[in-house]
Amino acid sequence: MAQIVLDRLKEHFKAGEILETGSQHGNEWVRVQRDSWQAVAQFLRDDAVTAMDMFTDLTAVDRFVREPRFDVVLHLYSLTRKHRVRLYAGVPEHDCIVDTLCAVWPGANWFEREAYDLYGVRFRGHPDLRRILMYPEFVGHPLRKDYPKEKRQPLVRRLPGQVD
Amino acid sequence: MANTTDILSATAPRRVVLGVQETSDFDAPDLPSEPMPLNMGPSHPAMHGTVRMVLEVEGEKITSADVQIGYLHRCFEKEAECATYTQIFPYTDRLNYVSPMLNNVGYAIAVEKLLGIEKQVPERAQFIRVIVGEIARISDHLTCLGAGAMELGAFTPFLYNVKFREWLWELLEEVSGARLTHSYVRVGGVSGDLPDGWMDRLRDVLERGRGVLSEVDKLLTRNRIFRDRMDGIGIISKEDVGAWGLSGPVARSAGVAYDVRKDHPYLVYDRFDFDVPIGSVGDNFDRFAVRVEEMHQSMRIIEQAMDMIPAGPIIINDPRIALPPKTETYNSIEAMIGHFKLIMDGIHVPAGEVYSFTEGGCGELGFYIVSDGTGRPWKCRVRPPSFANTAIMTKLLPGLFIADVVPTFGMINMIGGECDR
Numbered sequence: 001m002a003q004i005v006l007d008r009l010k011e012h013f014k015a016g017e018i019l020e021t022g023s024q025h026g027n028e029w030v031r032v033q034r035d036s037w038q039a040v041a042q043f044l045r046d047d048a049v050t051a052m053d054m055f056t057d058l059t060a061v062d063r064f065v066r067e068p069r070f071d072v073v074l075h076l077y078s079l080t081r082k083h084r085v086r087l088y089a090g091v092p093e094h095d096c097i098v099d100t101l102c103a104v105w106p107g108a109n110w111f112e113r114e115a116y117d118l119y120g121v122r123f124r125g126h127p128d129l130r131r132i133l134m135y136p137e138f139v140g141h142p143l144r145k146d147y148p149k150e151k152r153q154p155l156v157r158r159l160p161g162q163v164d
Numbered sequence: 165m166a167n168t169t170d171i172l173s174a175t176a177p178r179r180v181v182l183g184v185q186e187t188s189d190f191d192a193p194d195l196p197s198e199p200m201p202l203n204m205g206p207s208h209p210a211m212h213g214t215v216r217m218v219l220e221v222e223g224e225k226i227t228s229a230d231v232q233i234g235y236l237h238r239c240f241e242k243e244a245e246c247a248t249y250t251q252i253f254p255y256t257d258r259l260n261y262v263s264p265m266l267n268n269v270g271y272a273i274a275v276e277k278l279l280g281i282e283k284q285v286p287e288r289a290q291f292i293r294v295i296v297g298e299i300a301r302i303s304d305h306l307t308c309l310g311a312g313a314m315e316l317g318a319f320t321p322f323l324y325n326v327k328f329r330e331w332l333w334e335l336l337e338e339v340s341g342a343r344l345t346h347s348y349v350r351v352g353g354v355s356g357d358l359p360d361g362w363m364d365r366l367r368d369v370l371e372r373g374r375g376v377l378s379e380v381d382k383l384l385t386r387n388r389i390f391r392d393r394m395d396g397i398g399i400i401s402k403e404d405v406g407a408w409g410l411s412g413p414v415a416r417s418a419g420v421a422y423d424v425r426k427d428h429p430y431l432v433y434d435r436f437d438f439d440v441p442i443g444s445v446g447d448n449f450d451r452f453a454v455r456v457e458e459m460h461q462s463m464r465i466i467e468q469a470m471d472m473i474p475a476g477p478i479i480i481n482d483p484r485i486a487l488p489p490k491t492e493t494y495n496s497i498e499a500m501i502g503h504f505k506l507i508m509d510g511i512h513v514p515a516g517e518v519y520s521f522t523e524g525g526c527g528e529l530g531f532y533i534v535s536d537g538t539g540r541p542w543k544c545r546v547r548p549p550s551f552a553n554t555a556i557m558t559k560l561l562p563g564l565f566i567a568d569v570v571p572t573f574g575m576i577n578m579i580g581g582e583c584d585r
Contacts, residue, residue: 110554149245
């Protein structure tokens with residue numbers, strides 16, 4: 001359905017930015033190089049053929065033991081052309097950072113905060129990278145596969161005068 | 165029946181009395197106004213959910229807003245990674261807890277896509293899913309509008325709406341056994357057939373429900389106080405919809421006719437005749453009116469589905485996916501083993517990834533499931549529509565008055581269970 005998007009990307013990015021493309025269960029996906037994450041997203045939004053004007057979802061996947069360990073996963077939709085695409089960017093554990101998309105779609109703000117909160121992936125240039133679902137004193141990133149489900153953390157009381 | 169469509173299509177300019185079209189008119193230069201932080205929530209009687217807002221106000225005017233969610237976080241994704249595919253259904257009930265059926269359906273479709281049995285789900289089951297799903301949508305909108313009106317001081321419409329919602333929930337209780345957390349849908353179908361005479365009772369409830377809607381319409385739609393606080397407030401533009409990933413009634417009120425049921429029909433939605441209402445201004449009143457009209461459209465869909473529903477099985481006949489009938493489980497060793505394996509190991513879903521999306525109560529409800537080929541998902545992500553819809557509050561609130569927070573937040577309809585998961 002969205003093969004046209006994949007073709008357009010391969011046609012435009014020829015310097016190795018697009019690592020792999022594929023299609024499964026009716027979802028077209030693209031694996032892009034981490035350094036060109038923002039450039040590809042910007043292109044997808046602005047190009048007249050792809051016209052990905054709607055930011056749908058951003059999350060991360062912990063592919064524990066595989067390298068790079070994390071994938072940042074972005075889902076996009078085009079309200080005008082009615083097609084979708086999924087983007088992956090591999091992020092290694094020792095350098096857990098990728099460019100923010102807040103400048104492309106402001107809606108990415110909270111989704112990136114959530115990915116940071118739950119997976120510990122940081123977003124370069126994010127205006128307000130705080131925890132969003134967990135409380136500020138929480139230690140660790142609970143959706144990482146090495147975070148045990150049974151682990152309990154006491155709610156740390158806030159110190160007087162401390163602001164968040 | 166009062167007609168809401170004429171209000172939707174009204175082109176007359178909106179009168180703004182207490183609104184904020186020109187906030188500078190309201191500035192009193194002689195009063196000293198210095199920025200003051202104001203904390204609203206997390207638990208506030210006029211708040212539409214458990215959420216904290218740290219507002220910075222100058223007099224009555226909000227200059228910046230920090231909306232803090234997460235108070236209802238229940239580790240849905242972490243729990244789902246440790247549960248079998250069937251065990252996740254009760255968790256999905258608690259996402260959008262005013263329309264659990266729609267979450268059930270959305271999740272089931274995602275797993276069915278991974279299994280590749282999407283087209284093999286019996287037709288009767290698909291019709292049942294549509295009917296119960298649309299009932300859930302009506303109850304979702306009823307709650308949103310009723311609570312929204314109550315927060316503005318109109319208590320009667322809330323009671324009327326809850327009365328109608330109760331009739332609907334009684335019907336869903338008859339179907340599933342549970343009033344609120346139904347867990348009725350299964351992978352490959354639904355867990356039980358509709359009881360005898362159920363559809364007649366549903367017809368009766370819809371008829372009475374139309375009466376309730378027209379009563380509420382008389383109380384709210386032309387109510388001066390209600391309109392003054394809704395009209396022209398919290399305007400969302402068409403551009404915002406895509407940029408912020410808005411969907412559902414919030415997106416449609418801004419004039420974007422995006423409805424998954426229409427644009428990417430799933431189940432049997434392509435066989436029904438229904439309209440997608442859109443707003444023209446994108447303000448709070450449009451979000452109200454769009455929801456009212458959607459309830460009428462949902463009733464149309466239910467009535468068509470009841471006329472068209474075929475007889476037949478209600479769950480796929482595949483021992484690897486569906487539990488065998490109880491009579492067989494107790495009388496044959498094969499069925500007993502099949503039952504045991506399904507309960508203990510779960511449904512084995514081939515390795516793969518899928519993003520499946522349906523129209524939930526608040527908008528595009530997406531499930532992004534990563535399967536590693538075992539009976540439990542590697543990752544089960546919900547794309548919560550409320551999450552994206554609530555995020556735009558940080559943009560909408562600055563420039564409004566403190567009193568505008570309540571109707572704006574009510575019509576955005578943040579559902580804590582879904583937003584915080």
